[in-house]
Amino acid sequence: MPGHKRQQITGAEKLPYEIDITEIEGFDDLHHAEDLFINLQEYAAEVFHAEETHYLVNGSTVGLLSAVLGCTGYGDRILMARNCHKSVYNAVDLNGLIPEYVYPEFDETTDLNGEIRAEKIEQILEKDRGMNREAGIKAVVITSPTYDGVVSDIERISEVVHKYGIPLIVDEAHGAHFGFHEYFPQNANVRGADIVIHSLHKTLPSLTQTALLHMNGNLVDRDSVRRYLHMLQSSSPSYILMASIDECIRLVNEERERVFKPYVEMLRQLRKEIRKLKNLQLLETMQYDASKIVISARGRLSGKELQEILLENDHLQMEMAAGSYMIGDKKADVEFGHNIGVKSVLVTTANGKNHLKKYPDLKPQKTASNLLNAARFIVADDGAANGK
Numbered sequence: 095m096p097g098h099k100r101q102q103i104t105g106a107e108k109l110p111y112e113i114d115i116t117e118i119e120g121f122d123d124l125h126h127a128e129d130l131f132i133n134l135q136e137y138a139a140e141v142f143h144a145e146e147t148h149y150l151v152n153g154s155t156v157g158l159l160s161a162v163l164g165c166t167g168y169g170d171r172i173l174m175a176r177n178c179h180k181s182v183y184n185a186v187d188l189n190g191l192i193p194e195y196v197y198p199e200f201d202e203t204t205d206l207n208g209e210i211r212a213e214k215i216e217q218i219l220e221k222d223r224g225m226n227r228e229a230g231i232k233a234v235v236i237t238s239p240t241y242d243g244v245v246s247d248i249e250r251i252s253e254v255v256h257k258y259g260i261p262l263i264v265d266e267a268h269g270a271h272f273g274f275h276e277y278f279p280q281n282a283n284v285r286g287a288d289i290v291i292h293s294l295h296k297t298l299p300s301l302t303q304t305a306l307l308h309m310n311g312n313l314v315d316r317d318s319v320r321r322y323l324h325m326l327q328s329s330s331p332s333y334i335l336m337a338s339i340d341e342c343i344r345l346v347n348e349e350r351e352r353v354f355k356p357y358v359e360m361l362r363q364l365r366k367e368i369r370k371l372k373n374l375q376l377l378e379t380m381q382y383d384a385s386k387i388v389i390s391a392r393g394r395l396s397g398k399e400l401q402e403i404l405l406e407n408d409h410l411q412m413e414m415a416a417g418s419y420m421i422g423d424k425k426a427d428v429e430f431g432h433n434i435g436v437k438s439v440l441v442t443t444a445n446g447k448n449h450l451k452k453y454p455d456l457k458p459q460k461t462a463s464n465l466l467n468a469a470r471f472i473v474a475d476d477g478a479a480n481g482k
Contacts (some may be wrong), residue, residue: 124149124331125324135338143273144283144290146307146316148323149339151331154267155181156236157291157307159270159326161263162190164319165233165289167346173218175236179265182235194218194231200243204377204390205416209246210236212436218256222256231258237265238282241414243386244379245269252286259287261313267305269383271297275347275354277361277384288314297385300342304335361385367464374400 139147162185183321199208238299253263264282270292272281290308294300377388399416
């Protein structure tokens with residue numbers, strides 16, 4: 095194993111067969127780590143300010159499943175945010191759990207689900223304690239940040255949850271970048287959470303399916319969580335994915351200034367320019383992740399209608415659209431703000447040249463040979479188009 099013997103297959107020259115190894119001598123075993131993976135996971139814990147960290151090659155999904163199953167017994171009760179990821183619901187189903195729900199506040203002016211309030215959690219836990227049930231709530235699970243970038247007060251919530259002697263599990267899948275620059279919030283490990291799950295591939299430069307599970311404090315049965323990780327993760331973890339995790343963590347730790355400084359500068363400039371738009375609104379809540387560019391066309395278009403316009407007219411694929419808003423959070427998506435009235439840029443890598451041939455009437459304000467040149471044009475003070 096593997097069957098391809100690290101040889102290139104005709105027609106698939108871009109696939110990394112040559113580095114796709116398995117548990118051969120000197121490369122340790124994720125499920126029975128003795129040296130290499132012990133060191134790598136300890137390094138990850140240090141970088142993300144956790145007491146214990148585990149590599150995940152089945153995405154945050156396996157982390158959430160293992161966290162919930164490891165913190166509960168069959169038929170137990172659990173308090174979970176109603177907007178949790180479907181893997182939390184699957185864990186509830188697998189363990190026959192009885193869920194109690196805490197709902198995020200809905201902002202009718204923005205169509206966004208807001209944060210989870212610590213006061214609501216405390217009310218539910220206090221009521222649970224007052225009923226003197228033999229099987230009380232065994233764990234609390236929330237999502238922060240949400241897909242829309244809304245951040246809850248983890249520090250306050252953890253204080254409340256710990257008062258009742260139970261662990262707080264935070265799905266911080268979309269916040270793996272938290273804590274690496276002052277522009278972003280601190281991550282949940284330093285704000286009191288007992289288990290934190292990060293999807294590296296969502297907001298950091300790592301391959302799809304790569305994630306981390308962190309554990310802190312003494313309220314979690316760590317052996318139980320580890321047992322489920324070994325049970326639910328592939329027994330043949332991809333060394334390509336694990337190498338991606340290792341390199342991603344090294345990069346953001348050792349080269350964080352080079353990685354995050356220009357990114358933050360670009361975000362600041364972009365948000366400044368988008369605020370000038372007359373017909374579209376940049377949505378921001380009390381606590382939010384500034385890397386999420388959430389644009390509202392409320393009263394004019396639905397989010398999906400705006401998304402379709404940008405895709406058809408400007409060839410820009412948004413991250414997501416819902417209600418009256420849409421989201422873009424990748425470098426290619428970040429430029430969309432200028433394409434709808436601030437600046438227009440077409441990058442000629444990938445399909446850019448094809449777009450120029452296919453759409454002869456397409457007249458971008460700037461044709462860039464790569465993303466770096468596009469970014470330089472976007473953040474430049476001169477040549478900016480007037481906001482609409």
